[in-house]
Amino acid sequence: MPKNLKLKVARTMKDMTQKDLAEAVGVSRQTMNAIERGDYYPSVKLCIEICKVLGKTLDELFWEI
Amino acid sequence: MKKLDELQLLKRGNVFKHGLFLLGGLVLLNSFLTNNDILLINERWSPVLMVLITVAACSIELISLDIYPLTQRRQRLLIYFVGLFGMLSIAISIYEMINSKIPFSINKQVTEEGLGIILGCIFISITLTYIIKSYLNTKLNDEDI
Numbered sequence: 001m002p003k004n005l006k007l008k009v010a011r012t013m014k015d016m017t018q019k020d021l022a023e024a025v026g027v028s029r030q031t032m033n034a035i036e037r038g039d040y041y042p043s044v045k046l047c048i049e050i051c052k053v054l055g056k057t058l059d060e061l062f063w064e065i
Numbered sequence: 066m067k068k069l070d071e072l073q074l075l076k077r078g079n080v081f082k083h084g085l086f087l088l089g090g091l092v093l094l095n096s097f098l099t100n101n102d103i104l105l106i107n108e109r110w111s112p113v114l115m116v117l118i119t120v121a122a123c124s125i126e127l128i129s130l131d132i133y134p135l136t137q138r139r140q141r142l143l144i145y146f147v148g149l150f151g152m153l154s155i156a157i158s159i160y161e162m163i164n165s166k167i168p169f170s171i172n173k174q175v176t177e178e179g180l181g182i183i184l185g186c187i188f189i190s191i192t193l194t195y196i197i198k199s200y201l202n203t204k205l206n207d208e209d210i
Binding site for chain 1: 072131205
């Protein structure tokens with residue numbers, strides 16, 4: 001699975017660590033790490049939570065072309 | 066109880082599945098050995114050992130995946146107690162072996178003192194996994210960017 005660099009960029013733009021983002025959306029740091037590394041595709045519910053925290057749309061963070 | 070997220074729940078399910086397969090494998094192995102008159106451990110203790118091996122394997126996997134069901138503080142106390150119990154078990158077994166001159170095994174069958182050492186090692190492995198994992202987690206949290 002490809003790495004989700006868009007998520008990593010959006011997170012760093014917000015000056016958040018993986019732990020900060022994980023706490024904000026209510027998951028563990030390991031889960032957030034797995035999502036960024038592309039090892040795990042999160043549920044739509046979790047994707048929406050992440051988008052809300054980072055102020056991005058689903059397309060901007062999770063759509064692959 | 067620790068609240069788990071969706072990936073952790075998935076992983077926990079896999080751990081229980083591995084535990085079930087391991088227990089099944091151990092039961093089959095035990096039946097095979099018993100049918101062939103190979104008794105590595107006293108028949109009274111082999112079911113206990115099978116269950117303990119499975120519990121230890123599942124605990125180690127749960128700890129290494131950070132999904133152990135207890136909260137941090139409780140987890141630490143329980144796991145250190147398990148380690149202490151393991152060390153005591155080994156110490157008492159070695160003391161008995163030296164004092165009563167009982168070997169680790171007689172006629173290819175592990176004695177009760179030998180079993181005490183095996184059980185101690187199983188318990189200590191859980192504590193060691195927790196200590197190593199805690200160290201790695203601290204290191205990872207420091208490196209988190």
